[in-house]
Amino acid sequence: xxxxxxxxxxxxxxxxxxxxxxxxxxxxxxxxxxxxxxxxxxxxxxxxxxxxxxxxxxxxxxxxxxxxxxxxxxxxxxxxxxxxxxxxxxxxxxxxxxxxxxxxxxxxxxxxxxxxxxxxxxxxxxxxxxxxxxxxxxxxxxxxxxxxxxxxxxxxxxxxxxxxxxxxxxxxxxxxxxxxxxxxxxxxxxxxxxxxxxxxxxxxxxxxxxxxxxxxxxxxxxxxxxxxxxxxxxxxxxxxxxxxxxxxxxxxxxxxxxxxxxxxxxxxxxxxxxxxxxxxxxxxxxxxxxxxxxxxxxxxxxxxxxxxxxxxxxxxxxxxxxxxxxxxxxxxxxxxxxxxxx
Amino acid sequence: xxxxxxxxxxxxxxxxxxxxxxxxxxxxxxxxxxxxxxxxxxxxxxxxxxxxxxxxxxxxxxxxxxxxxxxxxxxxxxxxxxxxxxxxxxxxxxxxxxxxxxxxxxxxxxxxxxxxxxxxxxxxxxxxxxxxxxxxxxxxxxxxxxxxxxxxxxxxxxxxxxxxxxxxxxxxxxxxxxxxxxxxxxxxxxxxxxxxxxxxxxxxxxxxxxxxxxxxxxxxxxxxxxxxxxxxxxxxxxxxxxxxxxxxxxxxxxxxxxxxxxxxxxxxxxxxxxxxxxxxxxxxxxxxxxxxxxxxxxxxxxxxxxxxxxxxxxxxxxxxxxxxxxxxxxxxxxxxxxxxxxxxxxxxxxxxxxxxxxxxxxxxxxxxxxxxxxxxxxxxxxxxxxxxxxxxxxxxxxxxxxxxxxxxxxxxxxxxxxxxxxxxxxxxxxxxxxxxxxxxxxxxxxxxxxxxxxxxxxxxxxxxxxxxxxxxxxxxxxxxxxxxxxxxxxxxxxxxxxxxxxxxxxxxxxxxxxxxxxxxxxxxxxxxxxxxxxxxxxxxxxxxxxxxxxxxxxxxxxxxxxxxxxxxxxxxxxxxxxxxxxxxxxxxxxxxxxxxxxxxxxxxxxxxxxx
Numbered sequence: 001x002x003x004x005x006x007x008x009x010x011x012x013x014x015x016x017x018x019x020x021x022x023x024x025x026x027x028x029x030x031x032x033x034x035x036x037x038x039x040x041x042x043x044x045x046x047x048x049x050x051x052x053x054x055x056x057x058x059x060x061x062x063x064x065x066x067x068x069x070x071x072x073x074x075x076x077x078x079x080x081x082x083x084x085x086x087x088x089x090x091x092x093x094x095x096x097x098x099x100x101x102x103x104x105x106x107x108x109x110x111x112x113x114x115x116x117x118x119x120x121x122x123x124x125x126x127x128x129x130x131x132x133x134x135x136x137x138x139x140x141x142x143x144x145x146x147x148x149x150x151x152x153x154x155x156x157x158x159x160x161x162x163x164x165x166x167x168x169x170x171x172x173x174x175x176x177x178x179x180x181x182x183x184x185x186x187x188x189x190x191x192x193x194x195x196x197x198x199x200x201x202x203x204x205x206x207x208x209x210x211x212x213x214x215x216x217x218x219x220x221x222x223x224x225x226x227x228x229x230x231x232x233x234x235x236x237x238x239x240x241x242x243x244x245x246x247x248x249x250x251x252x253x254x255x256x257x258x259x260x261x262x263x264x265x266x267x268x269x270x271x272x273x274x275x276x277x278x279x280x281x282x283x284x285x286x287x288x289x290x291x292x293x294x295x296x297x298x299x300x301x302x303x304x305x306x307x308x309x310x311x312x313x314x315x316x317x318x319x320x321x322x323x324x325x326x327x328x329x330x331x332x333x334x335x336x337x338x339x340x341x342x
Numbered sequence: 343x344x345x346x347x348x349x350x351x352x353x354x355x356x357x358x359x360x361x362x363x364x365x366x367x368x369x370x371x372x373x374x375x376x377x378x379x380x381x382x383x384x385x386x387x388x389x390x391x392x393x394x395x396x397x398x399x400x401x402x403x404x405x406x407x408x409x410x411x412x413x414x415x416x417x418x419x420x421x422x423x424x425x426x427x428x429x430x431x432x433x434x435x436x437x438x439x440x441x442x443x444x445x446x447x448x449x450x451x452x453x454x455x456x457x458x459x460x461x462x463x464x465x466x467x468x469x470x471x472x473x474x475x476x477x478x479x480x481x482x483x484x485x486x487x488x489x490x491x492x493x494x495x496x497x498x499x500x501x502x503x504x505x506x507x508x509x510x511x512x513x514x515x516x517x518x519x520x521x522x523x524x525x526x527x528x529x530x531x532x533x534x535x536x537x538x539x540x541x542x543x544x545x546x547x548x549x550x551x552x553x554x555x556x557x558x559x560x561x562x563x564x565x566x567x568x569x570x571x572x573x574x575x576x577x578x579x580x581x582x583x584x585x586x587x588x589x590x591x592x593x594x595x596x597x598x599x600x601x602x603x604x605x606x607x608x609x610x611x612x613x614x615x616x617x618x619x620x621x622x623x624x625x626x627x628x629x630x631x632x633x634x635x636x637x638x639x640x641x642x643x644x645x646x647x648x649x650x651x652x653x654x655x656x657x658x659x660x661x662x663x664x665x666x667x668x669x670x671x672x673x674x675x676x677x678x679x680x681x682x683x684x685x686x687x688x689x690x691x692x693x694x695x696x697x698x699x700x701x702x703x704x705x706x707x708x709x710x711x712x713x714x715x716x717x718x719x720x721x722x723x724x725x726x727x728x729x730x731x732x733x734x735x736x737x738x739x740x741x742x743x744x745x746x747x748x749x750x751x752x753x754x755x756x757x758x759x760x761x762x763x764x765x766x767x768x769x770x771x772x773x774x775x776x777x778x779x780x781x782x783x784x785x786x787x788x789x790x791x792x793x794x795x796x797x798x799x800x801x802x803x804x805x806x807x808x809x810x811x812x813x814x815x816x817x818x819x820x821x822x823x824x825x826x827x828x829x830x831x832x833x834x835x836x837x838x839x840x841x842x843x844x845x846x847x848x849x850x851x852x853x854x855x856x857x858x859x860x861x862x863x864x865x866x867x868x869x870x871x872x873x874x875x876x877x878x879x880x881x882x883x884x885x886x887x888x889x890x891x892x893x894x895x896x897x898x899x900x901x902x903x904x905x906x907x908x909x910x911x912x913x914x915x916x917x918x919x920x921x922x923x924x925x926x927x928x929x930x931x932x933x934x935x936x937x938x939x940x941x942x943x944x945x946x947x948x949x950x951x952x953x
Contacts, residue, residue, distance in 0.1 A: 004648050005774045010798045022803075024815070053798045058643070061806075068803045069816070074795040076646060077805025078639075079669050085636035089643025089651070090795070092629060093602050097647065097795050115639070118632035314629075318622045325623030330595045331762045333621065334588060338524070339578045339759065340379045 004094075010053060015046035022072045028063060033184035033210035037131060038070055040187055044194040045073075050098050057100045058087040060107040063138050064131040064210070067102040081112025084119035087126050088310075095311045098198070101128040105146040106136050109165050113145075117174035122310035123202045129194075130207050131184075132167060135216035153215075168288035168302055171205040172281065178204035179284065180301045184211060185224050189235075189299060196301060202309050223297055232292060236300030241273040242287070244296045252290065260290060278304040348519060349563045353412035355420030356514060358507075359437045360429030360450075361398055362391055362405040365507035370407025371754070372511055376524045378579050378756040381569030382411040385864060386754045387419035387937065392609070392693045399453075401462055404436040413568040417864035417871075419753070421939040425517070427510050429453065429484065432462045438474075447477040448513065450484040450506070480560045484509050491550035492543040501540065505547035512551025519566045522548055573758060580757040582721040582750035582861075583610070586654075586680060587617035589728025591624055592760075594650050596729065597736060597768035602644035603628045604637040605654045609692040610748040611682035614654040634662035641677050642670055646804075648772060648794035650732060651677030657686045657699045661706070668707045669806050670741035671830065674782075674790050678731045679703075683747040683860075685935045694935025695749035697860050698911040703743040704889060704918070710827045712834040714738070715888040717745040719863035722757035724750065727886065733768050734837055739789040745888070747910075749937045750861040776800055781814035787840075788833035790814075838890040844883055844898055851901035852879025854950045857927070858908055859885040859915055862938055866908060869943025878951055888915070896923045904950045906930060908943055 020042040028034045045055065055073035059065035061080035068075030074097075078086050083101045091099040101119075108116045108130045119126060135153070136142040142155040146167060150159040171179045178200040182193040190208065197204035209220040222232045230246040243251035243265055251265045251273040265273065277283050284303035290296060326332065356373065360366045367388055374386050387408040396403030410420035422442040428434040430453040441447060454467055468474050469481060488506040495502075508525075515522050525548060533541035555561060580588075594601035603626065605615040619628045627649075631637035634655055641651035655663065660681050667679060683699045685691025703715055714734050718727035724746055731744040773779065773791035776799025782790050793800040802814065810817035811825055846855075848870050858866045863884050870882040883898060885891070899905055899919070905927035907916040913929040920927055930946040932938060 004794060005772050005797045007774060007798055051798070053796055053801060055801075056647075056795045068805070071803075073801050074646075075801075075803040076643075076673070077803065077807065078642070079665055079806055082635060082639040082666065085631065085639030086643040086646075088629070088636070089602065089604060089640030089645075090647045091643075092627060092640065093600060093644040093649040094647040094795065114632055115636050118636065314627055318625060318627060321622035322625055329624065329762070330588065330591045333591065333624070334759050334762070335576070337578055338375060338379075339576050341576050342381065342572045342574050 009051040062104040064104040084115040120174040120176040131210040133212035141215035177202040234296035355410040357408040357423040359433035383570040384411040417868035451481040452485040508547035509551035512548040516555030583613035585724035589725040593732030599650035602649040604640035634659040638666040645675040676735035700914040855902035865938035
């Protein structure tokens with residue numbers, strides 16, 4: 001009984017990144033990490049085989065939430081923190097659409113924390129891109145829920161006394177079925193992670209380290225500077241030993257009390273290293289606890305498992321009920337129950 | 343067999359009262375259904391505590407259900423019951439003040455023990471100390487007789503005692519010459535499968551109650567209330583929340599849209615969520631959200647995606663939803679916020695009724711934020727008001743507030759079953775033309791196009807930032823903002839141009855016009871009728887549309903010497919009318935969590951006549 005316009009879909013195979021650019025001036029600060037992420041998303045979308053009219057981008061409030069204006073799909077720049085709930089409505093009503101949420105550390109983890117964790121536990125088929133710059137940019141430089149303890153900002157002149165969230169641990173604890181991390185300027189890695197997220201059936205949470213060059217410049221320099229990157233970046237690969245360093249000479253292992261330790265692969269032995277398994281939730285959580293500067297920073301896919309989606313299950317129940325229904329529509333319902341005639 | 347006369351009465355109000363565990367709501371509902379089938383017009387007032395299980399026998403745990411039935415048209419549940427059934431001392435204490443002097447008082451004597459009496463603050467037993475001398479007291483050992491009637495079924499004491507409400511029901515059926523068959527059928531259908539022994543116990547208790555009336559000499563008379571002159575048709579009993587759910591389902595069918603409900607449980611609105619969750623066979627999708635905000639957020643998403651969005655809540659939920667309501671106003675998307683009002687502020691009185699959210703839904707948001715508001719006047723009217731809310735939302739591409747209240751939501755009345763084929767369709771046009779598409783272009787209603795995802799060539803972005811007129815691009819231009827604020831207001835105002843002329847009940851001009859809205863309808867109509875019967879020229883206008891007001895309202899207000907605005911708040915519609923029309927209207931205001939009594943309305947009108 002749906003009324004949706006049944007027009008032939010456009011040809012997805014002919015799409016290029018240009019088709020996803022809009023005529024709006026991009027108004028992020030020059031040098032902002034958001035530009036690199038926007039470019040990678042525009043590069044990824046045409047590769048998915050989805051007609052452009054079936055993409056919907058929903059954002060909240062914050063610098064990152066300007067994103068839909070710069071992406072030529074259906075989109076909504078909504079209100080602070082609520083993008084996951086709005087996207088849940090879009091996807092639940094219309095499972096045929098590819099629905100994306102673009103959010104930031106303040107939008108997703110502070111004012112919108114509740115919606116994020118519930119979207120993840122329900123496994124609504126949403127692609128949630130959380131740009132983490134560990135600062136409030138749009139409101140000009142207050143600390144965020146991912147700012148490190150002791151952070152001096154306009155609202156914390158003596159240093160923040162808040163303990164930060166670990167977004168990957170949070171997403172995993174919220175039962176997310178796909179959890180990954182990448183870095184704004186690592187185009188190739190980010191592109192690959194975005195594509196995997198896009199192809200995941202279910203909630204996909206991607207934390208993207210993003211540099212705010214105005215209010216928190218260099219927050220992730222240790223990961224992006226060529227001189228230090230190899231010493232700090234741990235690239236997760238399913239089925240491969242967990243190792244890092246310019247020549248992969250270091251690795252991560254468990255000590256006797258199940259704590260992570262960084263080891264020298266040559267002396268410790270490669271066969272004793274942890275082997276990454278995206279389907280092992282304990283492994284994913286363990287890896288999420290590797291935090292700079294004591295440990296290398298894992299990037300890539302922490303967790304990828306299949307679980308029925310919320311929108312799919314809702315549609316299944318409705319379809320089953322419709323099939324079992326006796327017809328007659330609302331009139332049958334009105335006529336039902338105890339009635340009498342006067 | 344005792345020879346007894348049957349007295350014919352015009353109207354009777356009966357109140358069942360007991361502990362919340364005593365099944366008084368069920369008893370009242372059964373009596374209501376049987377009474378409706380017997381052909382009386384009726385109105386009900388269920389009144390129950392907020393506590394799920396208040397301590398047994400306590401004043402806080404008293405639950406009541408009043409049924410007013412008549413051979414004439416009934417507008418209210420009745421001011422003072424003629425019959426009170428009190429299942430324990432607490433129920434007596436809470437309800438006695440309302441009982442009509444000389445009324446019948448049926449007491450479950452077994453419960454009037456020293457301990458139970460002391461517990462609710464009775465220094466002596468009212469049955470013995472003469473304090474009930476003004477009433478016709480009938481003491482019945484309800485518990486004892488029930489237990490004896492069902493003892494051979496072998497139920498344990500606790501389970502057996504629970505049948506005692508059926509004894510009370512049987513006795514009242516006997517008193518009012520009612521057929522027990524409806525309740526016996528109901529027991530067959532709902533209880534037999536679950537537990538045949540309990541079903542049989544309830545049947546026996548019901549018959550024992552009837553037989554007690556038949557054999558005891560306590561009652562001098564039986565009563566009969568002849569059928570009321572009711573418009574021919576098929577009827578059913580319906581509560582406001584049931585009719586609300588049906589109304590939204592009907593609107594979905596009339597528009598051809600998929601209904602999407604996003605909701606968070608809240609008293610007294612949750613029953614709408616329950617009702618719609620059961621109708622998946624009609625293609626309804628229901629989403630129980632993590633909070634009130636997510637509920638309306640999902641609805642906005644569904645509206646954007648081309649569904650008929652609905653969120654159901656009560657006053658505290660509206661407070662949480664207000665930011666998202668404003669987003670909906672800015673996005674110009676069609677959906678409905680159904681507010682089943684309760685006593686406030688804050689958590690207030692969750693199970694009690696009030697009309698105090700009007701100003702909240704009108705003005706409780708940042709910026710110039712016009713939103714259409716419709717109100718349901720009674721249980722059955724919720725059906726039509728819900729359809730009207732959806733029609734306005736779709737026609738004008740705007741969120742709309744539907745107002746009900748606890749009294750309307752939980753009250754039941756006999757309802758003539760509507761025919762879907764009699765109801766006008768709600769036309770929906772999804773925009774498909776890519777060429778020249780402008781998201782904030784407008785038609786003669788000032789509605790913008792509904793362009794849903796999945797439509798090639800209509801990719802566009804909308805949001806909470808101010809839009810440039812027509813294109814919908816972000817704009818900070820001062821004159822554009824001024825123009826957009828006025829456009830959004832004018833769009834809502836133009837809804838009034840499509841409304842039918844206002845119906846005036848009673849005299850079309852004269853001394854006093856009574857203006858009301860929402861669930862006070864019955865009391866206002868009954869009160870106006872009473873005063874008119876005394877020979878006064880009085881009119882009654884009950885507003886369905888609170889925003890925009892009907893175009894003819896100002897002129898109508900001017901036809902009367904006095905305007906009286908009774909409301910279950912401190913004068914919210916009153917403030918709006920005075921501000922809009924500069925009319926010297928007067929309020930009658932009550933915030934006791936209870937509906938108006940007919941007598942209160944009569945007194946207020948008479949006072950205005952003398953003023």
